[in-house]
Amino acid sequence: MQREEPTARPRPPWWRLVVVGLVAVAAAGHLVVVTLAALPPNTYSEAARPATSYLGAYFAQNWRLFAPNPVSADRTVRFQGAYEQDGELVVTDWLDWTDVELDLVRHRLVGGRAGYVTNKLYGPLGSRYGTLDTDQREVADVADPKDVVSWQRLAQDLRAGSDDALDDSQVDLYLVYDRATTRLATEALEAQRPDSRLVAVRYATRSQGVTPWEARGEDADGRERARPAVRQRINGWREPLRGDEAERASIRDFWASHR
Structure with a gap:
């Protein structure tokens, strides 16, 4: 074969x-x-x-x-809104949403103690803003709620005059977190004031270092005086962003349970 x-x-x-x-x-x-x-x-x-x-x-x-x-500062994210009332623009007080979220930690011994949303947002909000140059920060820091622009216009203005693709990608990343925080701010503020229709919102990041180790033996007033100064950045006013009805209902329920 x-x-x-x-x-x-x-x-x-x-x-x-x-x-x-x-x-x-x-x-x-x-x-x-x-x-x-x-x-x-x-x-x-x-x-x-x-x-x-x-x-x-x-x-x-x-x-x-x-x-x-390790953790060495108390960090919070606060929200503020502006709405129309009798033809006038009314600005709300600041809402400390981090404090609302911390109710999960303070008052629940079992369950629901995972990382809260504003804690995860805090770092990226600062680092993404830090990538903007001086001209871009002037665009982002809208100081008057009457001057709020659309998100499309904001993105265009931030990219204007830049031919650097890397710079554009940094703008995109900044807007990812800016939009996410604005959306949470919109829904949290409308949960707090269900009869008000927001026309502009903004957020602020606030940080204060813990009491230094060498001052740990002082009384409560002394420990508080020894703490570093508060650091805060107030973001510019933004056009409100709203999620779907299920998402808004979830924020309303959370506000009702933990305010």
């Missing part, structure tokens, strides 16, 4: 090898970037920050429970 020679397998086309190679390189690069972003803050992670910025809207990791940077 004549032995049949094995048939040689055809080689895959060159373009397939190129595509597989590019995908493998991209996946490996992404894995390295995610690893750098997840490391505790250090010289290397800070140097890699420009390359990891694209992860900001989707991936977050902090090490504030442990060294080298």
Whole structure:
């Protein structure tokens, strides 16, 4: 019997090898970037920050429970709105929504103690605003609720005069968190004032360091006086953003339960 020679397998086309190679390189690069972003803050992670910025809207990791940077400040996000009443524009008092969320921690021994929303927003709100240059900050910091512009106009004005694609991507990331916080602010303020129709909203981030270790033995007034000064940034006024009815109902229920 004549032995049949094995048939040689055809080689895959060159373009397939190129595509597989590019995908493998991209996946490996992404894995390295995610690893750098997840490391505790250090010289290397800070140097890699420009390359990891694209992860900001989707991936977050902090090490504030442990060294080298444990929690050392009370941080809050507050909301303020403006609505029309009898032909006049009325500005509300500040609503400390972080304090509302903390009711979960203070008054519930079991369940519902996961990280609260404004705590997760606080860091990105500051870091994303920090990427804007001076001219862009002037656009973002709308000081009068009567001067509020549409979100489309705001995005156009922030990108105006820039041919840098990286700069545009930083604007996009800033707007991701700006819109998310504005949406929460809109729904929280309307839960607080269900009969008012907001025409503009804004938020403020506020931070105050804890009592220094060396002042821990003083009385309550002394410990409070020893605390660092409050740091606050008030964002510009924005056009209100509203979610669907289920989302608004959830915020209303949360407000009713934890105010």
